[in-house]
Amino acid sequence: MAEKTKKSTTIHDLAEILGVSATTVSRALSNRGRMKAQTRQRIVEAARKYDYRPSLVAQTLASQRTNMLGVVVPMIGDTIYSQLVRGVEQVAFERGYNITLCNTDMDIQREKDYLDMLNRRRVEGIVVVPFGKRELGDDAHFLEAESRGIPVVIMEEELPNTSLTQVLMAGREGGKRLVNHLLELGHCRIAFVRQMPEPWKTNSQKRLQGYQDALGEAGIAFDPQLILTVDNTNGGEFGVKELTACLQKPSRPTAIVVEHDFLAAQYMAMILKMGLKIPEDVAIVGFDDVEIASLVVPPLTTMRAPSGAVGHRAAELLFERIEKGDAMPNWPRQESIPYKLVVRQSTISVPAMNIK
Amino acid sequence: MAEKTKKSTTIHDLAEILGVSATTVSRALSNRGRMKAQTRQRIVEAARKYDYRPSLVAQTLASQRTNMLGVVVPMIGDTIYSQLVRGVEQVAFERGYNITLCNTDMDIQREKDYLDMLNRRRVEGIVVVPFGKRELGDDAHFLEAESRGIPVVIMEEELPNTSLTQVLMAGREGGKRLVNHLLELGHCRIAFVRQMPEPWKTNSQKRLQGYQDALGEAGIAFDPQLILTVDNTNGGEFGVKELTACLQKPSRPTAIVVEHDFLAAQYMAMILKMGLKIPEDVAIVGFDDVEIASLVVPPLTTMRAPSGAVGHRAAELLFERIEKGDAMPNWPRQESIPYKLVVRQSTISVPAMNIK
DNA sequence: CAAGCTTGAGCAACCGATTGCTCACTGGAG
């Protein structure tokens, strides 16, 4: 086996070359303590000349500050989560922090393993998107981190019954505003399409609640027949049959709210194929504003998920907590970031203005 | 300011509690050296009882191995790059390595800063997707890392004139196969749509070369009029005019190769609006196989970009190099990962089989 | 019973930095 590490210049090497102590070198480069200006300059120059790069590993051990955040997500390949990570990274970078990325592959055990790792790496804080069917008490590993003094912020997917700080998306309010948009356009038979509900997909549930809220406030009776639950697990039929049936009834809905843009895009294709016009015959809206939303024809009205903002805010909270420690007010806490309504031609045929 | 760190249990704490030396504890937990089974067990149990988590910071300093990889990407929010990161993470996780994620925001200076950081963190290897208009010598920071014994692998975007190891996508060969697919279907007037070429978008260039290769081999004369270069920088017209004009000529192409699925999806909409049928009147294909490709109507035939595989392979190479050091054969080297042809209804109206 | 080998565990040095404290030297005041 070949030698693994060409040894890099250490502070001792540099000190020896210059004929001073490591202490002096350290002080010169960190600009702390008093010393002759000339000495400092000599050291700084030598450091540059020999490309001295102080080991963050050693500095970390000495200073007890890692300048490192842990980021745990279920699946980094998904747009929604990578946006989130970007939000976190932005804030971290500004503050001179790095992030250790952990991808759980939607596996609880792996999530736990990664949390153990982050503990041992002594990261200063952890942001995490929990995932998976959770038993009660499956947040124990998060609580343990907290008890060790590593603050944890949950993002995006709500963890029920926990005492952890969470930064979520205001799905209920978002759903309501989206339906209100349709109500304002005169629709009153509005369907809602959701994927097979799974208890851990908390956003799905919230969006539906928002739908109900809006109808309730508008005084429209809730019609269970207008809630379509589609199952895309076995074969990918995605509820084609149900939707078709629903749209062929004489009392068909004039607008459809779909839980996610991807699904909405597929339904748009089906609707067009049935010979119905969008939005004249049926208006349709989605959630999240993924790239496809602006590219389908007609472009899809949707509620833009504030993923980046969630990550951004979670990181901010984390840093505030790191800084203030137990003096941090209202900790743990729960915050919601609002969605943004993006109106396109799937609800209004003549757009008021050219929205991106 | 509140106290920052609730001090965690150290090896010395544990040693004192047990009345043994830290040496013994270390040996017991790492299962190295010989010792009485009973002593080992006592220590292991105490470690569990007191939730002792050895500091990786200290272990790293002592062992000189960080078990850490650096991953540098231009924009983590982009699907293509987050897929790549996933590929890297998979391999790293298997080997017990963590990754430090660096997002350069397409800023060369930031890329340099991050490389400096990774150097100082003493990561054991770095994978990077370079980006941006590069001057000659803008790979100096990568070479420096190499010279410090940190292997570097370039991914996805080719860095010309460098002596670094690179894992790229076989764009030229992919372009050729895609065009061959069209040739086999009988097309002979085939247009190619590319975005305004920018020297650092090496994949774009390769795809076009592949197109020319295929035509050349088929004995079809190259017609410059069939190369459309669209500019999407000023306002987002995306070459609508050029394409329309091109399709209205009597000698219009019967198939169109578009550099990227997103663009292809937009052109499909335009083509359909012109009253032309896909694929009967005009076939169309894209590159990358992003989510939208399977969702547009008709679904888009495309060359799937092997992003995940590129990340996977890059990480594998990195580990091999880390392990073998200078004994690693053929280093630096350059590898290409092939694309995968995904045939959908934008080229064949009756699909042979149900391709996802 | 003495010599030799094996076993189990600790001492001390080290990894590469930081930091409190000490101390020699310098220069001005008395």
Added chain:
DNA sequence: CTCCAGTGAGCAATCGGTTGCTCAAGCTTG
């Protein structure tokens, strides 16, 4: 000329582990 404050720099301890070497105790063997 002496005293003292201020300046510049180094010693040694520390951060939390790992590891080569030493050594005492226990066991086997002749």
